Amino acid sequence: MNAEKKMRPFGARDKFGYLFGDFGNDFTFILSTMLLMKFYTDIMGVSAAVVGTIMMIARFVDAVTDVTMGRICDRSKGTKAGKFKPWILRMCGPVAIASFLMYQAGLANMSMTFKIIYLFITYILWGSVFYTSINIPYGSMASAISSDPGDRQSLSTFRTMGGMLAGMVIGVALPIFAYEKKDIVNELGETVTTDVLVGPKVTMIAGVFSLLAIGAYLLCYFMVTERVRPEVTEDEFKKNSVGKMLVNAVKNRALISIIVASIVMLLAQLTMQNMAAYVYPDYYGDATAQSMSTMTMMFGMIVAAIFSKPLAKKFGKAEVSIVSNLFAAVVCFILFLMRPANVWVYIGMQTLCWLGLGIFSMVSWALITDVIDYSEIKNGIREDGSVYALYSFARKLGQALAAGLSGWLLTGIGYNENAISQGVSQTKEVLTGIFNISTLVPAVGFLLLALVLWFWYPLHKKQVDANVALLKEKHGE
Numbered sequence: 001m002n003a004e005k006k007m008r009p010f011g012a013r014d015k016f017g018y019l020f021g022d023f024g025n026d027f028t029f030i031l032s033t034m035l036l037m038k039f040y041t042d043i044m045g046v047s048a049a050v051v052g053t054i055m056m057i058a059r060f061v062d063a064v065t066d067v068t069m070g071r072i073c074d075r076s077k078g079t080k081a082g083k084f085k086p087w088i089l090r091m092c093g094p095v096a097i098a099s100f101l102m103y104q105a106g107l108a109n110m111s112m113t114f115k116i117i118y119l120f121i122t123y124i125l126w127g128s129v130f131y132t133s134i135n136i137p138y139g140s141m142a143s144a145i146s147s148d149p150g151d152r153q154s155l156s157t158f159r160t161m162g163g164m165l166a167g168m169v170i171g172v173a174l175p176i177f178a179y180e181k182k183d184i185v186n187e188l189g190e191t192v193t194t195d196v197l198v199g200p201k202v203t204m205i206a207g208v209f210s211l212l213a214i215g216a217y218l219l220c221y222f223m224v225t226e227r228v229r230p231e232v233t234e235d236e237f238k239k240n241s242v243g244k245m246l247v248n249a250v251k252n253r254a255l256i257s258i259i260v261a262s263i264v265m266l267l268a269q270l271t272m273q274n275m276a277a278y279v280y281p282d283y284y285g286d287a288t289a290q291s292m293s294t295m296t297m298m299f300g301m302i303v304a305a306i307f308s309k310p311l312a313k314k315f316g317k318a319e320v321s322i323v324s325n326l327f328a329a330v331v332c333f334i335l336f337l338m339r340p341a342n343v344w345v346y347i348g349m350q351t352l353c354w355l356g357l358g359i360f361s362m363v364s365w366a367l368i369t370d371v372i373d374y375s376e377i378k379n380g381i382r383e384d385g386s387v388y389a390l391y392s393f394a395r396k397l398g399q400a401l402a403a404g405l406s407g408w409l410l411t412g413i414g415y416n417e418n419a420i421s422q423g424v425s426q427t428k429e430v431l432t433g434i435f436n437i438s439t440l441v442p443a444v445g446f447l448l449l450a451l452v453l454w455f456w457y458p459l460h461k462k463q464v465d466a467n468v469a470l471l472k473e474k475h476g477e
Contacts, residue, residue: 052407
């Protein structure tokens with residue numbers, strides 16, 4: 001730990017380098033969140049329920065790959081670059097290539113069996129193998145960059161900003177370049193003009209985003225410095241086997257509650273993001289409005305970034321998270337009841353929701369570093385990689401549940417995957433169902449998230465401050 005004092009001081013270079021890491025992550029992750037289901041339903045003709053189920057199955061694979069990668073990180077010998085950074089350099093190419101392979105519109109005329117198997121294999125390779133092998137080290141690295149709680153909160157904020165910037169680029173570019181106007185026939189037999197997804201354009205965009213992801217990862221690698229390098233002996237590591245680690249995890253109230261909170265948060269947030277690909281082009285008939293919604297979302301997140309750190313410092317990370325999620329839940333409930341006919345009113349309400357969600361997003365990655373500290377105090381050994389791996393698996397489970405829920409609900413309301421090829425619109429009942437899913441599911445999710453953090457999660461401000469002081473004394477800082 002004393003080596004931390006001999007290295008370049010923590011500063012803006014580390015913050016922006018860490019930002020680029022999530023920038024790279026989200027060039028493939030947000031693309032899959034926003035477009036994968038829409039691509040496979042509208043272009044490939046695969047049922048939404050099938051796509052959602054494949055995403056769910058992949059998460060069971062993650063139960064093995066995430067924990068395995070976390071253990072690999074913890075057992076890795078530190079190099080000159082650190083323990084976690086080398087994995088970013090090794091895996092940035094494979095994760096980008098696997099992402100590109102998922103969006104091959106040229107395979108749309110293949111048999112349904114082939115398309116389902118192809119989706120399953122490429123999705124597993126991207127999410128369960130390559131994304132895991134770069135995201136686990138990247139997330140674990142935050143606690144190795146600095147031991148100071150304020151620095152870690154800055155890293156959490158900049159990580160969220162990185163994802164936000166990637167989301168803005170993808171959210172603005174996709175509706176503009178991936179859609180085109182087309183005349184279709186509605187259920188009344190009338191010809192109307194609406195925006196439809198174009199497969200070859202999606203393939204090209206996926207390739208460009210994969211190249212941008214590699215560039216962002218390389219910037220992260222060269223800009224960030226690992227300073228906190230506690231050595232764990234092989235004997236200590238063997239004593240804390242996978243089985244013992246899992247037993248400790250089950251008994252760890254902070255870890256279990258933050259896992260549940262993450263699942264609920266992603267269920268709400270990603271359902272909202274998944275459904276944007278259906279709300280704007282189908283319900284409102286205006287895909288370009290999705291680009292504007294991304295810009296206003298960016299505004300809400302910037303405001304959240306400005307206020308999150310001082311609020312967290314004064315009131316505590318968990319405390320501000322509770323209030324911000326309650327606010328987001330109320331906004332979504334109001335939107336569900338209002339049902340605005342004007343798309344700009346819908347966008348305005350969504351912006352308020354993203355303001356509430358944004359504050360929690362800015363502090364969420366700092367919450368897991370608090371949990372890592374708490375786990376070291378409880379178990380006597382520091383396992384950044386293993387703890388983060390369990391947290392990452394929970395996030396992936398939330399991602400899968402969101403995708404699965406969106407897919408099942410879309411199928412349940414009768415969404416027609418062949419509408420584009422048939423030149424027809426969705427029925428009025430389906431459009432109403434799309435709006436309900438996009439507002440009511442997030443509202444319930446944000447409310448549950450606030451309740452979990454309020455009543456279950458134990459690391460509120462007073463306890464976090466005490467844990468930081470205890471570890472500083474233990475490490476001789």
